[in-house]
Amino acid sequence: MEPDLFTAAAEDRQEKDPSSSPLAVRMRPRTLDEVVGQQHLLRQGSPLRRLVGEGSGPAGPSSVLLWGPPGTGKTTLAYVVSKATDKRFVELSAITAGVKEVRSVIDGARRASGGYGKETVLFLDEIHRFSKAQQDSLLPAVENRWVTLIAATTENPYFSVISPLLSRSLLLTLESLTDDDVRDLLRRALAEERGLGGAVTLPGDTESHLLRVAGGDARRALTALEASAGAAIDKGEKEISLATLEETVDRAAVAYDRDGDQHYDVASALIKSIRGSDVDAALHYLARMIDAGEDPRFIARRLMISASEDIGLADPAALPLAVAAAQAVAMIGFPEAALTLSHATIALALAPKSNAATLAIGAALEDVKKGVAGQVPAHLRDGHYKGAAKLGHAQGYVYPHDVPGGIAAQRYLPDGVEDRRYYTPTRYGAEARYADVVEKVRERLRGEGS
Incomplete structure (x- = not known):
């Protein structure tokens, strides 16, 4: 099995007839300088620059782990490394490939290296899908530098990649692309000959919606642009209208601006719906934020705040649930994070409510x-x-553990505030228990009662 032969044939077809390839492939960067976003990885002298032979420092390890959300350029970076270093590029997906396919590529890499001195970049997508035994099969090739392994994952590699492979690899964390990054890519795709070559234009409202549709995913943005451009051209239009884009991607333009008033209005409506226990309204506003490409970590932070601000001790489990949701969201990202956010939103909306901790x-x-x-x-x-x-x-000072009941009759508040009562519990949910306890405790502190 020689997957690189098919890759080479595809590249040859693309060079002869660029229009035969999808726009996302045609716009794939050819050098690191053409990569959008990820500036923290592309600075001069960075490990990634050294890996492609730039600068005078050592090239570093021959294995790289790329960790980041979908559409941030993991495949692109692997491709650029192979081009910049003039190496064969072989791509496998852990979803469909197994140990047999990996060994075949490694055997082909050894033959290519020994036969005509051509080294190989093996790009393995979604490595977290490989079992421990399958990942173990990569170690000899990495240790002996038979291939330059570039593995990509959307999951935390400290949990999903075996320690021996992790320790032998350069770990690069990719960040979600900003709207400015995606906007720059879209405008290049519209103008450059290898892209759409100026065949259509993209007005501001359509561009804004396309950015929301993309949600920081470059591949999704270019795919939607290509489809909507084709639809506009078929209609004889020189401009991609918002209606054409909506028809093409089958999504309505949501009235939501991540950088404007709507951003705060919809976020506010989400929290107020949770506070009001209207689970359906809460899910509606959550869906609008997700559909608009809102950062899931922002939503998760709002849910954590709501758990303390509006639920508090009425349901002490609400905050741990919200924190767990935030941790899960940070680890998995969209689209699966939508399920976690829905889980937490429903639980918080239906929980008993108390703002006693907030008032206190x-x-x-x-x-x-x-x-x-x-x-x-x-x-x-x-x-x-x-x-x-x-x-x-x-x-x-009386040590409370030395007295019956564990509550010593002594004063804790300072002079001037000794009679203050900050916490007034409600009778809702689990807080009713605290309402029964707090006055008895205060009486014991004052030396009243037994």
């Missing part, structure tokens, strides 16, 4: 800002230093 810290902060603070009572001060006893610090 607000009242305490208001006193502090007004200067209503007072000195820390002497018996609560630190007594772990020489001379503390002479100052009366920590003297008379």
